[in-house]
Amino acid sequence: MNSQGKTGALGKPFSSAHIQATLTNEKYLGNAMLQKTFVRDHLSKRRAFNQGELPKYYATETHPAIIDEETFEAAQEIVRQHAEERKNRARPTKSEFTSKILCPFCGEHYKRVTNNGTIGWNCRTYQDKGKRYCHGKKIPESILKALAADVLELQCYEPAEMKACIDHIEVPADNHLTFFLKDGRVIERTWADRSRSESWTPAMKEKAHKSALKRKESKSCQQM
Numbered sequence: 001m002n003s004q005g006k007t008g009a010l011g012k013p014f015s016s017a018h019i020q021a022t023l024t025n026e027k028y029l030g031n032a033m034l035q036k037t038f039v040r041d042h043l044s045k046r047r048a049f050n051q052g053e054l055p056k057y058y059a060t061e062t063h064p065a066i067i068d069e070e071t072f073e074a075a076q077e078i079v080r081q082h083a084e085e086r087k088n089r090a091r092p093t094k095s096e097f098t099s100k101i102l103c104p105f106c107g108e109h110y111k112r113v114t115n116n117g118t119i120g121w122n123c124r125t126y127q128d129k130g131k132r133y134c135h136g137k138k139i140p141e142s143i144l145k146a147l148a149a150d151v152l153e154l155q156c157y158e159p160a161e162m163k164a165c166i167d168h169i170e171v172p173a174d175n176h177l178t179f180f181l182k183d184g185r186v187i188e189r190t191w192a193d194r195s196r197s198e199s200w201t202p203a204m205k206e207k208a209h210k211s212a213l214k215r216k217e218s219k220s221c222q223q224m
């Protein structure tokens, strides 16, 4: 409906909550659930949803129906099926670095990012809003794990140890990490960017070499 430009009664786009409320609204059946909301505070007259504080009454045939019972029930069955599917859907497991790395510039946490098959962590503000809003520099996850292992004096990185021993990590500057351990120790570590020569394959070097030559050629042409 949104892609067709259709809107709700107030002119706003449809949301999943909107559809859910429409599909399960017994009013279309000609019935009415009474006391769905109630006035919690008689001074402010604020209404609240009745979540079991007061009894609800289901009144039938309070007004003419616009949907027959069979269609309504079929819709309820689909809603139930979808809810069941959602419940059984596998959720990505939370990383031990989630909510642990702090951006010094905006105070937000770092968020996991995957691009071109490499996994890294970068400031959430930078990722969501762009570089105008925060300075961000991606930390490769492999570096993060290697430094955490080093700080914890482990031969191999252990997520459980990271969770148990490191309270949080701050990023005071590019390529610089400060580990705050739960035992009160504060340990600084720096890391180096992988040099191009290390990370580039011979094919990539060849391509770069060719395009550098091309640039040179076009420059000399312009000068003439």
Ligand SMILES: [Zn+2]
Binding pocket: 103, 104, 105, 106, 107, 108, 123, 124, 125, 126, 134, 135
């Ligand atoms: Zn930031």
